[in-house]
Amino acid sequence: MIHTIAFDVGETLVRDDRYWAAWADWLDTPRHTVSALVGAVVARGQDNAEALRLIRPDIDVPAEYEAREQAGRGEALTEADLYPDVRPALSALREAGVRVVIAGNQTARMGELLRGLDLPADLLATSGEWGVAKPDPAFFERLAAEAGVPVAEILYVGDHPQNDTVPAARAGLRTAHLRRGPWGFLWADEPVVVESADYRINSLMDLVGITEG
Incomplete structure (x- = not known):
């Protein structure tokens, strides 16, 4: 599990x-x-x-x-920017006893904005805060260190093969490719995705079934 x-x-x-x-x-x-x-x-x-x-x-x-x-025209983030399945999925996963971590290639400012949304997560960090970004293996090492678990016990979920599933798999994490956004849709059936992803999902809610399996 x-x-x-x-x-x-x-x-x-x-x-x-x-x-x-x-x-x-x-x-x-x-x-x-x-x-x-x-x-x-x-x-x-x-x-x-x-x-x-x-x-x-x-x-x-x-x-x-x-x-x-x-100029006051920098990054901004509101609830409307979240995909509809985000809160339901993250909440369901936590209720099922899964530790939820948010960690992506974003600025430190975006980290502040994400925290302002009070998402149901146990840990939230960005590459801008850590000083290392995907696909660098050091990003995933930092992720495991911050999560306090071995890399093999983490499932990393993302849409981008070259930034998410491929480097995460090489770093020893389990991976789930999300068919969403330009990269997610365009590369969904490419061999590199099929080979690097333990799971291929269409919604974050699919993860609830995976953890219960």
Whole structure:
């Protein structure tokens, strides 16, 4: 039985609509254009920041991020940004005795915003707070250390093969690939996902059945 489940954030718990819409508005570019470019770089297997570089080749993403924060147009998060199954699934898992961990590639600011939602989780941290990001094996080592359990006792849930299921599996964790968001849908049936994921799910509620099995 699985006793610890760790969750990615973007397009696993939180919709990325607001994130990309904010960048589109900041760069004075139509939102549908940014969405299309994100899809294009995803299909190429590139980092999603490449979408911003297609719009502005010389962009310094961290500097622009800071400029947005200074202008009062930085990261934001509300209950509406959560996928509908998040609270029911996390609550059901905790009620079943599963330890719930949230740990993804996000900024320290996003960590603050996530905590403000008071999600049903035992531990919440971001790569920005830890100073190490996926797919670095050190991220998963830190995750296990913070969770206080061996890596083999953690099930990591995410939508992105190259950031979630593949590196987590290589680090010794069990994995679940979520068919959600651009990466989740596009790569759902690729061999790399089939091979690296112990489970392939369509909803976070599917995890409740897994833990009860």
